[in-house]
Amino acid sequence: MNDVARLAGVSIKTVSRVVNGERGVHPGTASRVLDAIEQLGFRRNLGARNLRRGAETGIIGLVLEDVANPFYSMLTRAVEEVASEQGAQVLTGSSGEDPARERELALEFLSRRVDGLLVVPAGDRHGYLAREAHAGTPVVFVDRPAGGVDADTVLVDNAGGTALAARHLAEHGHRRIAFLGDAPGISTAAERLSGFRAGCAQAGVPFDAELVRMGPHTAESVAGALAGPLRAATALVTGNNRITVHALRALAGRATRPALVGFDDFELADLLDPPITVITYDVRELGASAARAVYARLGGDAGPPRRLVLPTRLLARGSGEVSA
Amino acid sequence: MNDVARLAGVSIKTVSRVVNGERGVHPGTASRVLDAIEQLGFRRNLGARNLRRGAETGIIGLVLEDVANPFYSMLTRAVEEVASEQGAQVLTGSSGEDPARERELALEFLSRRVDGLLVVPAGDRHGYLAREAHAGTPVVFVDRPAGGVDADTVLVDNAGGTALAARHLAEHGHRRIAFLGDAPGISTAAERLSGFRAGCAQAGVPFDAELVRMGPHTAESVAGALAGPLRAATALVTGNNRITVHALRALAGRATRPALVGFDDFELADLLDPPITVITYDVRELGASAARAVYARLGGDAGPPRRLVLPTRLLARGSGEVSA
């Protein structure tokens, strides 16, 4: 900016005025300044600007598990859209389900003075965010509740979803229903399991712990479980989109396959044979409401922390409608 | 930092020393400072730090078409991984294939002084980035070449891929092969079409312009094309993962379906019936090499712009091996 001022023969302040479109600059001066800007390829330093103005940075941070997972990439896009309405951009980071990495990313984002922070919790202790959540940067937890902080949270009715799945399978005559879920330390996984138990109970289906295998899961662990202990089941509920895909691959080619209901919808589910019945919910809304919550807080909303739970519903496509 | 200094009874500079782990601070003083930091929840402002140090910001910008597209979300993850090795984060923005939005995002990122900028070009004029690419922030174009700028670029052998697809179908006896591609203004789409023509020529298959429909495509336009003009074809090449999915949905339920080869691999392609033959390449490598190029430049590499073209290969799964 200094160089621009020198080249245009004006003070640095006048350059600032031109750059910001402030009124009260002589048109001739302004065009000299603009020429100089053009010639030097000047671009104002937003960091310095924000520092001086004490304003918002126009960046919101998003810490999730893995952007490459279609579920999270849709979420990211939804967040990005709300941010972009506010002229803001999104800084993303994948924690890879590692609490330490999640913390590192979150703190790093806060050091960068993001206007708001969205976190898909990997760990279960988020006390380290309590201070920010209280006084300062709005923090919103997405998809999973935080441990040890009372902050805005947007969730999905996990237990309701798996209960629905269990009842659906029971209605189709299944009495031996298996459940493949993620690591029990992950709150959504625990909720989905307990919803599954509740659904079984509601439908009068005996709950058999032998037919439950919690993760973390890999393609191999899923295949192993399905080939071994879960073989006795006539139906299967999978706890998230990754596990569903692993299960589909493990079951491919089997002559008789268990009925299946998967948690999370996924692209092409309708084109598989049989089409896959899933528990679905509005992923975009999950991201969008979390981002909107940040802007509501920035807009001055100082009420008590809000908790929003999005409904789940069962989308019957065929794979869950096979009779036992 | 001022408050911390006051609380600890030291100067602001000493706080800075403690925060940065500089040697030469009395342990007792340091612990008083640390207590004060803890008590006040102080977190240093990275923006101000970078301003003062004139250092890199530790952020790299990524402008792409849509993070929610699995292709781009894998790319994002790969970029993020390279960045994270360097202690950097990724600022993402979706252009939605709109050149103006692409430009806006790119310039915004540059104003934020990203250390490097990765762009999946939406438009075909990128002169506005020439200055930065030359003197200053490294700019790398990904997946598509830039127009009007000579900068580092990482591409995919599009023409080679579709030529492979055409020849593969020809080998299986097809003589009437249709092509569904994206808008011809998108360079990758144009290359894929010309590769398709070349492949047809190599295999001695007549090229029929009536069997070609370029986009932009929606589910409806794809369905319409397949129901109408392309009905005469015995085989089909689709120009990207979106179009492949639309085509699959449009063809589902038909008694006789054309043989199909799709550009871009996608999850579950192997589980469809028939499994889908695709042209594939290493998406992660695409993102990773682009990010590495940025760091190579930052590391002082001042050679002429490099252009890397990743190979494509045909992954035969069944849908392309149907005879005419």
Add this chain to the structure above:
DNA sequence: CCAGATCATGACAACGTTGTCTGATTCCGG
């Protein structure tokens, strides 16, 4: 032609850090 208003511009400080330099203690060996 002049007082007062309006316009165009610049000097200066400040945002939150850190690099440089200087000053005040403390320590050591002889």
Add this chain to the structure above:
DNA sequence: CCGGAATCAGACAACGTTGTCATGATCTGG
């Protein structure tokens, strides 16, 4: 007990902006 080195801490300026205030030039109307 002294000189010099080592240790610790602070004052100050600067990074690239912008808000506040002051200044001089140019208008306007009577």
